[in-house]
Amino acid sequence: MDAFLTSRIISDILAGLTNGVIYGLVALSLVLVWRSTRILNFAQGAMPMFAAYVGMVVFAHELGYWPLVGISILAGFTVGGVTERVLVRHLYGKPEINPIVVMVGFLIVLEGVAAAIWSTTPRGIPNPFSPIDWQLGGKPVSLSPFSVYEIVTGLVVMTLIAVLFRFTKLGLQLRASALAPEVSRLLGVRVGRMLTLGWILSTGVGTICTVLVASNFFTGLTPQVMDGIFAFGFIAAAVGGLDSPVGAIVAGVSIGIILQFVGDYVNSNAIILTALIILIVSLMVRPNGLFTKSSARRV
Amino acid sequence: MIAVEELSVSYGAVQALRGVSFRAETGMITAVLGANGAGKTTLLRTISGLKEPVKGTITLDEHSLVRERPENIARLGVGHVPEGRGVISEFTVEENLRLGAMMAKVNLSDGLNEQYERFPVLGERRKQHAAKLSGGERQMLAMARALIAQPTVLLLDEPSLGLAPLVTAQLMHAIRDLCASKSLTVILVEQNATTALRISDYAVILYLGRVVANDAAANIVADEDLREHYLGKVE
Amino acid sequence: MQWILARRRVAVTAGLVVVAVVVTALTASSVRDGVALGVALAVAITGVATLTIAGLREAHPVLARAALTVVVLDASLFATYFFSSITNFNLAIGAAMSIVLLGLSFLTGASGQISLGNSAFMGVGALAVAIWANHHASTPIVVTLLIAVVSGALVGLLLGLPATRLRGPYLAGMTLAFAVAFTAIVNSFSSWTGGDAGLQLPTAVTPPNWLSSLFNAQTSLLTVNTMWLADITIVVTGVAFFFMANLFASRTGRAMRLIRDNDVAAELVGVSLPRTRVIAFMVSSAYAALGGALWTLINNSVSPPTYSLALSITILSLVVIGGIGTIPGALIGGLIYAYSTNVISWFTAHTGINPQGNLASQLPGIIFGGLLILTMLFAPMGIVGAVRRLWAKRRVRSAT
Ligand SMILES: Nc1ncnc2c1ncn2[C@@H]1O[C@H](COP(=O)(O)OP(=O)(O)OP(=O)(O)O)[C@@H](O)[C@H]1O
Ligand SMILES: [Mg+2]
Numbered sequence A: 001m002d003a004f005l006t007s008r009i010i011s012d013i014l015a016g017l018t019n020g021v022i023y024g025l026v027a028l029s030l031v032l033v034w035r036s037t038r039i040l041n042f043a044q045g046a047m048p049m050f051a052a053y054v055g056m057v058v059f060a061h062e063l064g065y066w067p068l069v070g071i072s073i074l075a076g077f078t079v080g081g082v083t084e085r086v087l088v089r090h091l092y093g094k095p096e097i098n099p100i101v102v103m104v105g106f107l108i109v110l111e112g113v114a115a116a117i118w119s120t121t122p123r124g125i126p127n128p129f130s131p132i133d134w135q136l137g138g139k140p141v142s143l144s145p146f147s148v149y150e151i152v153t154g155l156v157v158m159t160l161i162a163v164l165f166r167f168t169k170l171g172l173q174l175r176a177s178a179l180a181p182e183v184s185r186l187l188g189v190r191v192g193r194m195l196t197l198g199w200i201l202s203t204g205v206g207t208i209c210t211v212l213v214a215s216n217f218f219t220g221l222t223p224q225v226m227d228g229i230f231a232f233g234f235i236a237a238a239v240g241g242l243d244s245p246v247g248a249i250v251a252g253v254s255i256g257i258i259l260q261f262v263g264d265y266v267n268s269n270a271i272i273l274t275a276l277i278i279l280i281v282s283l284m285v286r287p288n289g290l291f292t293k294s295s296a297r298r299v
Numbered sequence B: 001m002i003a004v005e006e007l008s009v010s011y012g013a014v015q016a017l018r019g020v021s022f023r024a025e026t027g028m029i030t031a032v033l034g035a036n037g038a039g040k041t042t043l044l045r046t047i048s049g050l051k052e053p054v055k056g057t058i059t060l061d062e063h064s065l066v067r068e069r070p071e072n073i074a075r076l077g078v079g080h081v082p083e084g085r086g087v088i089s090e091f092t093v094e095e096n097l098r099l100g101a102m103m104a105k106v107n108l109s110d111g112l113n114e115q116y117e118r119f120p121v122l123g124e125r126r127k128q129h130a131a132k133l134s135g136g137e138r139q140m141l142a143m144a145r146a147l148i149a150q151p152t153v154l155l156l157d158e159p160s161l162g163l164a165p166l167v168t169a170q171l172m173h174a175i176r177d178l179c180a181s182k183s184l185t186v187i188l189v190e191q192n193a194t195t196a197l198r199i200s201d202y203a204v205i206l207y208l209g210r211v212v213a214n215d216a217a218a219n220i221v222a223d224e225d226l227r228e229h230y231l232g233k234v235e
Numbered sequence C: 001m002q003w004i005l006a007r008r009r010v011a012v013t014a015g016l017v018v019v020a021v022v023v024t025a026l027t028a029s030s031v032r033d034g035v036a037l038g039v040a041l042a043v044a045i046t047g048v049a050t051l052t053i054a055g056l057r058e059a060h061p062v063l064a065r066a067a068l069t070v071v072v073l074d075a076s077l078f079a080t081y082f083f084s085s086i087t088n089f090n091l092a093i094g095a096a097m098s099i100v101l102l103g104l105s106f107l108t109g110a111s112g113q114i115s116l117g118n119s120a121f122m123g124v125g126a127l128a129v130a131i132w133a134n135h136h137a138s139t140p141i142v143v144t145l146l147i148a149v150v151s152g153a154l155v156g157l158l159l160g161l162p163a164t165r166l167r168g169p170y171l172a173g174m175t176l177a178f179a180v181a182f183t184a185i186v187n188s189f190s191s192w193t194g195g196d197a198g199l200q201l202p203t204a205v206t207p208p209n210w211l212s213s214l215f216n217a218q219t220s221l222l223t224v225n226t227m228w229l230a231d232i233t234i235v236v237t238g239v240a241f242f243f244m245a246n247l248f249a250s251r252t253g254r255a256m257r258l259i260r261d262n263d264v265a266a267e268l269v270g271v272s273l274p275r276t277r278v279i280a281f282m283v284s285s286a287y288a289a290l291g292g293a294l295w296t297l298i299n300n301s302v303s304p305p306t307y308s309l310a311l312s313i314t315i316l317s318l319v320v321i322g323g324i325g326t327i328p329g330a331l332i333g334g335l336i337y338a339y340s341t342n343v344i345s346w347f348t349a350h351t352g353i354n355p356q357g358n359l360a361s362q363l364p365g366i367i368f369g370g371l372l373i374l375t376m377l378f379a380p381m382g383i384v385g386a387v388r389r390l391w392a393k394r395r396v397r398s399a400t
Helices: A008-037 A046-058 A065-086 A097-118 A145-167 A169-179 A181-186 A191-215 A227-240 A245-265 A269-285 B040-047 B070-075 B093-103 B108-118 B120-124 B135-147 B165-182 B193-199 B217-222 B224-231 C002-027 C031-051 C061-080 C085-111 C118-135 C141-163 C168-188 C221-249 C251-261 C263-268 C273-299 C309-322 C327-351 C358-378 C382-399
Strands: B002-011 B014-024 B029-033 B055-060 B078-081 B153-157 B185-190 B202-207 B210-216
Touching (some): A008 A145, A008 A169, A008 A191, A008 A227, A008 A245, A046 A065, A046 A097, A065 A191, A097 C168, A097 C309, A145 A191, A169 A181, A181 A191, A227 A245, A245 A269, B002 B040, B014 B029, B014 B040, B014 B185, B014 B202, B014 B210, B029 B040, B029 B165, B029 B193, B040 B153, B070 B078, B093 B108, B093 B135, B108 B120, B120 B135, B135 B165, B165 B193, B202 B224, B210 B217, B210 B224, B217 B224, C002 C031, C061 C221, C085 C251, C085 C273, C085 C309, C085 C327, C118 C273, C141 C168, C168 C309, C221 C251, C221 C273, C221 C327, C251 C263, C251 C273, C327 C358
Parallel strands (some): B029 B185, B153 B185
Antiparallel strands (some): B202 B210
16 A cells, blocks of 8 residues: 555656646636636736735735735735726727737736836745655655645635535626626626626635745745746646636646656656647647537637 | 606617607506617617616606616616526526526515416426527516516516417416506517507507607507508507 | 830939939948948939839839838848947847737737747747758858748647637637747757757858958958848848738738638638638748747847747737737837837936846836736727827818
């Protein structure tokens, strides 16, 4: 049993799962915004990054880890809500390249401002979880207290979002506003607020994800910490289908595991190349994503 | 009671309504009739706030509805069953109804039961996706979804569209009964003038965005000139 | 009648040319200046004479565009003769960039698609030139550039295949992933590409002897070399713009605009959606590769980390600020790029921002990003669009 748990395959699966949960969270946050406002938010990595800096660096010295996580998430909600109200509002109903361009601009402005204020030096975020892998019979298991923390947090967030959307009145209104804004308004749903809420939730999920990434002893927080992860998250969302939260999560986790194997058995340069190939092939086979009903929408 | 005064609405250069005035009395059905493109849908969309008028006023009892948001107008008790029904096909029947009940003051399960009693088909299919319903069943769902919010005003945009004559007749009866039992103000937009006039108290005829007749339904039926000019054949 | 008019025009033009050449030959301080000015004037006069033929634009649009290209090229080449080597270097970098901008501008403006991978396509061209030159040092420049263009187009085809079925957001995301992946891809083939360190050209691009011998012995080699590089770049830019102007106006260009405005309608009139989209994407990639190839020639080396996502975003900003889908917009964008570093350091110097500080180093990104957002919100057709609107307003006002 010990030998099995420390075998190369199980190690890769466990390490891949940890990454995959992160990709799944980014993908989920992209899907939340896409479903409610039909915008692919290219600042989906940068907005949470900014919120994480506010929470983790501005208040870093006074409080312990958990209050900082809380402040970061609140900052994330605020960044999401304010962005929707101030910037995104003007983009509804415009040609589809307009929001892309604006959010790309927002991405570099946020990264630039963050680097100007807090510099590009990585900031470690001290946290209660050890990054050192557990040992079994003298061999590492590729699972540390920190990665368990990541996986559990990711799964909890995903479950909460699912419960919110499936089983609550608010979730019903959120889904209705995304699917049929005009009809929803005729039924008294405050669609404007629902769109804002979609962005708030999405940035909140993104912030939790960023906090996890930044808390990682080996990464730390930098202005560009989410750039590469955003790319993997987008690939997961596109492969799973931008309309499908379940697809985003499943694709995120699977891609995380596949890429771990590629990195281990081929080399680390092949990781993103493989991801790109997965994206291209899956878009050619199922342009709407693997988990979207094919009749749903023409891409 | 809904009072519309001098209402003008345009889409860019196209003037869809030009100085429309009429009243829809409480507890009465007011039919709005006219050919394709007369401006009937535009009128309903303006009342429920989806379209902003260029000028004119709309009042519901004492409230002015002009420049009010559609969701607030809905909360004032205006139910709008839009053209093409607006059923959310990705939702189940029950989810559609729950969405309608969002701002109702009554208990959700009471509301649902009331609608399932009125439209038993919906009760049988409550867990099914609305995409699977027939045209008539969708129309029932759309009506039920509007009614579950307990509106005081009901705007119906061509409810008979695509329905068999027998179903249409049943639907018209249902509307008649509802209006009487709940003292609703109903504005009924119809292509099918004959059926609409049969159950209506008043009728307004629109022609190219203007009101060309506004009278008791019986008088309109009696006026042969009017019928010939604007409504085609009415038996 | 028309025939006589044409003959008179030819006679007048020839006369003007002769007068100009004689006057310059007599007044110039050296033979070299005389030749330069004489040739420049002769070409300019002939070009303008052609351009001013009434009805030329309608009857022979291609000829009109050719004449315009020749006149602009003539003036720019002549100017490089006087510029300092720093100015010429900036000009060359900016001109090469304007080719890249034109490619993206065409993709976005004509077909409504967006690419965030153009930096990587530039990198493909830049590396193609360096790799080729390291194996076949004696290949003529034109051939090397063509090789870069073809490699850009091929990689564009590869990535563009799924693009045939994708709409804006998916394509933008996919090309972003390509831009992010580029350095890793380069590193996977590091025996060819030199990895992050990149490659040097085995021999620098130098002007032919007849040109160098035109200059005084005192003129530094650097000045002559950068002028030559700027001239090559400007000529290539001229050719690229000429080709694109014709493509814009061609059937393919019209088909693309039709797709952008209404793809269903376009299919109904028989435009092949997949083919047209792939062509647009390939052209844009090929143009990016050409720009990157020129950068390798100008810098004498490639450094793959230059071709990062940040560069792609700068490219997008410049296209949007200049004016999406317009030819002058791409030129304006190139000029802005050539001088942005100078302008920004002037700005830091005059606002008292610490030039070594964090803010100064982030300023380009913040300014480009900010301008990108503001332009898109308030003047979505960029500088060119705004100028055209002002122009139209003034014309209306003066007409009434
Ligand atoms: N979104 C729109 N944009 C531009 N013009 C519109 C729009 N909607 C309606 N119109 C125009 O306004 C006029 C009235 O349209 P409206 O839909 O109100 O007619 P209608 O009486 O409901 O017709 P029908 O019986 O066919 O439903 C028509 O001339 C129509 O072309
Ligand atoms: Mg209508």
